[in-house]
Amino acid sequence: MPMLEGIGLSCIRDDRLLFEELTFKLVSGQILLLEGKNGSGKTSLLRILCGFREPDAGEIRWCGDAVNDSQFLAQMAYVGHLDGVKRELTVLENLKIALALGNTGHYSIDEALSKVHLAGYDDVLVQALSAGQKRRLSLARLLITSNVLWILDEPFTSLDKQGIALIEALMTEHCANGGMIVLTSHHEIELHDVDVQRINLS
Amino acid sequence: MSLSHAFFAIIRRDLVLALRRRSEIANPLLFFVLVITLFPLGIGAQPHLLQAIAPGIIWVSALLAAMLSLDSLFRSDFDDGSLEQILLSPQPTTVLVLGKIIAHWLVTGLPLLIVAPLLAVFLGMPSHSLGILLLTLLLGTPVLSLIGAIGVALTVGLRRGGMILSLLVLPLYVPVLIFAGNAVQMASAGLPVDAQINILTSILFMSLVLVPLPVAAALKMSIN
Numbered sequence: 001m002p003m004l005e006g007i008g009l010s011c012i013r014d015d016r017l018l019f020e021e022l023t024f025k026l027v028s029g030q031i032l033l034l035e036g037k038n039g040s041g042k043t044s045l046l047r048i049l050c051g052f053r054e055p056d057a058g059e060i061r062w063c064g065d066a067v068n069d070s071q072f073l074a075q076m077a078y079v080g081h082l083d084g085v086k087r088e089l090t091v092l093e094n095l096k097i098a099l100a101l102g103n104t105g106h107y108s109i110d111e112a113l114s115k116v117h118l119a120g121y122d123d124v125l126v127q128a129l130s131a132g133q134k135r136r137l138s139l140a141r142l143l144i145t146s147n148v149l150w151i152l153d154e155p156f157t158s159l160d161k162q163g164i165a166l167i168e169a170l171m172t173e174h175c176a177n178g179g180m181i182v183l184t185s186h187h188e189i190e191l192h193d194v195d196v197q198r199i200n201l202s
Numbered sequence: 203m204s205l206s207h208a209f210f211a212i213i214r215r216d217l218v219l220a221l222r223r224r225s226e227i228a229n230p231l232l233f234f235v236l237v238i239t240l241f242p243l244g245i246g247a248q249p250h251l252l253q254a255i256a257p258g259i260i261w262v263s264a265l266l267a268a269m270l271s272l273d274s275l276f277r278s279d280f281d282d283g284s285l286e287q288i289l290l291s292p293q294p295t296t297v298l299v300l301g302k303i304i305a306h307w308l309v310t311g312l313p314l315l316i317v318a319p320l321l322a323v324f325l326g327m328p329s330h331s332l333g334i335l336l337l338t339l340l341l342g343t344p345v346l347s348l349i350g351a352i353g354v355a356l357t358v359g360l361r362r363g364g365m366i367l368s369l370l371v372l373p374l375y376v377p378v379l380i381f382a383g384n385a386v387q388m389a390s391a392g393l394p395v396d397a398q399i400n401i402l403t404s405i406l407f408m409s410l411v412l413v414p415l416p417v418a419a420a421l422k423m424s425i426n
Contacts, residue, residue, distance in 0.1 A: 047426075050286075050290060051290075052286070052289075052422070052425050052426055053426055070292050070294075073290055073291065073292040074292035076290070077290075078286065078287075078290055080283060080286060081283070082281075082282055082283025082286065083282065083283055084282065084283035084284050084286060084287040085282070085283075085284070086215070086219060086278075086282065086284060087282065088218075088219050088222040088223060089215070089218065089219065089222075093215070093218065096211070097211055097212075097215050098287065100207055100208045100211035100212075101208055101211070101212075101287065101288065101291035101293060101298070102291060102292065103292065141287075
């Protein structure tokens, strides 16, 4: 049973203590929503979970063991502030690269594109997409690769109401399938039948 | 997906990207050609002097052209977040990074090899040394891309890393310059160059094996 634990985490940035003694436990089907004002360490915590930063104290455990890179990375996916898609490549080329870098997931590329309402955009260069479409494309990456843990930093940025509802539906589906999600968001998220834990960092 | 699939996908991606932004290929090549064509004009009508320093001119220009192109290796991936995705891939970062370096060499190093014989003739180099010139470029320019990758990986997170990059990388380029330049000079004089070629080959293989490790580690640091 997949399980993500943070034990006694703390983070110091530029001599400022962002958080300390942060402990949480996330199991299949749950969502962890990080709240807090700007600069309270939400993104830092997500980057620590991804392994981009070392926590200044404490440790992260995946399924009870200390995080072992290749095993953990094969089961997680991250969508951050930056979309992580190449402007000069087409939608399809971008997803093919994502697929080559990860493991094949539930959905094929075509299915994922229609899920995020980008069907028919296969051969469009990403630089011709709007900000919201780009965001949906980077979220489509979550669907085509196999992963249990989604780490999402402000996934609703630049999405319209329809887009937000779409992502909420995808998140609900992911949790129903036994996945788990850690996310930050300024929007009030509306999820039904999902166990949402909240941590306020400020 | 398999490791080799990811490796070739990265190479293909970077080649397609380079084709779509042509300036990345054109810039170092144009620099290389311009510098070499300017030398005869600067030196004046002294064909023997030009012939004597031709190997040095070609190699120094190749080295500077390689350095000019280095920043593009990880810059755009860093800026648009693709680098994060590459580091988060379950495939070993070292192999993916090696793929990127190979693609970078194909785009910036290989074109130099293609125009070098023409420029060598232009500088009056004897034709029997052309083969050795090409061989040193074939062995040496990948080393420039490989060693340069360490410097870029260390400085990609800095706003203005250009200056530090040259300071970091240039001293490490010197051995390649010495052995390659010397080999071409010896070949022009009709002397054997096996020793220099062997050393260049061993430098190439050593960097192929050793470079991806520090590059992967430095990228992890830069992304922080």
